[in-house]
Amino acid sequence: xxxxxxxxxxxxxxxxxxxxxxxxxGKIAVFRTQEDQIFAMENRCPHRNGPLSxxxxxxxxxxxxxxxxxxxxxxxxxxGADVGGVRTFPIDVVDGRxxxxxxxxxxxxx
Numbered sequence: 001x002x003x004x005x006x007x008x009x010x011x012x013x014x015x016x017x018x019x020x021x022x023x024x025x026g027k028i029a030v031f032r033t034q035e036d037q038i039f040a041m042e043n044r045c046p047h048r049n050g051p052l053s054x055x056x057x058x059x060x061x062x063x064x065x066x067x068x069x070x071x072x073x074x075x076x077x078x079x080g081a082d083v084g085g086v087r088t089f090p091i092d093v094v095d096g097r098x099x100x101x102x103x104x105x106x107x108x109x110x
Contacts, residue, residue: 003103004099004101005100007100010036013032015036018031018054026043027042028042028043033073034057037060037073039074046085048066052065071086073088
């Protein structure tokens with residue numbers, strides 16, 4: 001059974017924007033699409049550690065602000081390049097409140 005930790009409200013994240021959650025091992029970017037879908041992934045591009053939370057959200061993708069690499073918010077995979085991807089994390093939204101799986105914070109710390 002998954003335990004969930006509330007990390008904020010959907011309205012705290014602008015549409016097509018992101019906010020970060022600090023963990024012991026770094027930041028997790030939490031994205032909101034134009035359609036109010038919520039996704040979470042590592043906040044660093046594998047290329048030059050670009051802050052993905054500062055990238056452009058379009059559809060269910062985000063473009064790194066440093067070198068325009070595009071990542072699928074659902075899978076974390078880089079689109080159009082064979083460079084791997086970034087780690088994604090489970091998120092749940094209930095009545096506008098955003099929750100992240102508690103094990104994410106423990107796993108992120110490893």
